[in-house]
Amino acid sequence: MNLFSIGLTEIMKTEFDNLMTEESLIFGRVALEHKRMYRVWTEHHELLCEVSGKFSFQAFSREDFPAVGDWVALKPRIEEGKGTILKVLPRKSKFSRKQAGNTAEEQIVAANVDTVFLVNSLNEDLNVRRIERYLLLAWESGANPVIVLSKADLCSNIEEKxxxxxxxxxxxxxxxxxxxxxxxxxxxLAPYLQPGKTIALLGSSGVGKSTLTNRLLGEEKQLVNDIRMSDDKGRHTTTHRELVLLPNGCILIDTPGMRELQLWNSSEGLSETFSDIEQLASQCKFKDCSHRNEPGCAVETAIESGLLTAERLVSYHKLQKELAFIERKADKRAQSEERKRWKKVHKQRKSF
Structure with missing residues (x-):
């Protein structure tokens, strides 16, 4: 497999060459991840890999481990069809969310993505507040967002939606x-689906990501159940993230439907997503205006004149509050992990 045809750039190749301390190391891209086991595309073989013991020991957080779309340096065992990952190369982009549950841990959904297709269904489930969340994380990822409104054949008021x-x-x-x-x-969609470019499909369950993957691939790779008559939703059957090579050489990452999309460190994305509010805020009388009944608030004036909806400001405040909470929780978790890390180091030193 030609690595340049699956997204390798000259910059990444140079970074890998600088890491080459052992002649036996090769370069590859993570195509699938499952419980810390990885399918990696390399120049000649697809290998089943795991990280080395040293890699695992030195990893500080989930972010340090490989994710689908990552480029990695590995030591192959060709005769076994396996390999050991020694290093993850720097990512040019990553789409992350907070891990589900009561934790402050990052989950990387896709790495080294050029464009994110934010897929939303044109039915009664279309939710602009959810789209705000997806846009926020997409801007933060470093990839370019494109909103794809699926199931247009089932919608009679497309322009309104x-x-x-x-x-x-x-x-x-x-x-x-x-x-x-x-x-x-x-x-x-063709201008984005170019050879060597990586596209991630993101969206809730049942919005049509698997059907779109099948159409672009030209075969039924992803199983899709019929739409439920009760709510116009398809049952999404994708169970894992995986690289899919399209016939024209574009790389697609289909992802499982996200039942919840919790934010993760997205302050810059917040500014991009709510650029209208932040531009208005720059015109407020007070620099620290919270847009809650202060005199001379340009944001509230815009709402009163109909230029901005009150719901959008409520969403902005809600996401600000959520991000602040995640930041505090993540900071406490980082401190805890650092203490555990040093305890492990001291314990290992005492054993010598």
């Missing part, structure tokens, strides 16, 4: 209605 989405998307984010069933609008 599209206008709803436009009301929360700024920065020139493309909004593309499609139908993977009838192929409507798929040609508008």
């Amino acid at each position: 599209k206008a709803e989405v436009e009301s929360v998307s700024f920065g020139g984010v493309p909004i593309i209605p499609i139908s993977a069933e009838t192929n409507e609008g798929l040609e508008k």
Whole structure:
């Protein structure tokens, strides 16, 4: 397999060459992750890999471990079809969310992505507040977001729905209605689906990501159940993240449906997603205006004049509060992990 055809760049190749302390090391890209085991695409073989003991010991957090889309340096055991990952190369982008549950740990959904297709279904489940969350994390990831409105064949008021989405998307984010069933609008995705480029499909369960993958791939790789008549949702059957090589050489990452999308360290993404509010805030009388009944508040004036909805400001405050909570919790967890790390080091030293 030609590594440049699956997203390798000259910059990444140079970084790998600088790491080459052993002639036996090779370069590869993580195609699938399952319980700390990794399928890695290399130049000649697909290998089943795990990280080395030293790698695992030195890893400080989940972010340090390989994720789907990562480029890694590994020592192969070709005759066994296996390998050992020694290092993850620096990522040019990563889409992350907070790990589900009562924890402050990052979950990397996809790495080294060029464009994120934020897939939302054009049915009664279309939710602009959810789209705000996806946009926030997409901007933070370093990849370019594209909003894909699926199941256009089931919608009778596409322009009205599209206008709803436009009301929360700024920065020139493309909004593309499609139908993977009838192929409507798929040609508008072509500029992003270029050879060597990596596209991540992200969205809730049942929005049509697997059907779209099948159409782009030209075969039924992902199983898709029929739409439930009760709520117009398809049952999503993707159970893991995986690289898929399209016939034209584009790399696709299909992901399981996200039942919840909790934020993770997204202060810059917040500014991008709510650029309209932050631009208005710069015109407020007081620099520390909280936009809650202060005199001379340009944001509240915009709401009163109909230029901004009250719901959008409520969403902005809610996400600000959520990010602040995650930051405090993550900081406490980092301190705890650092203490555990040093205890492990001291324990190991005493054993010598």
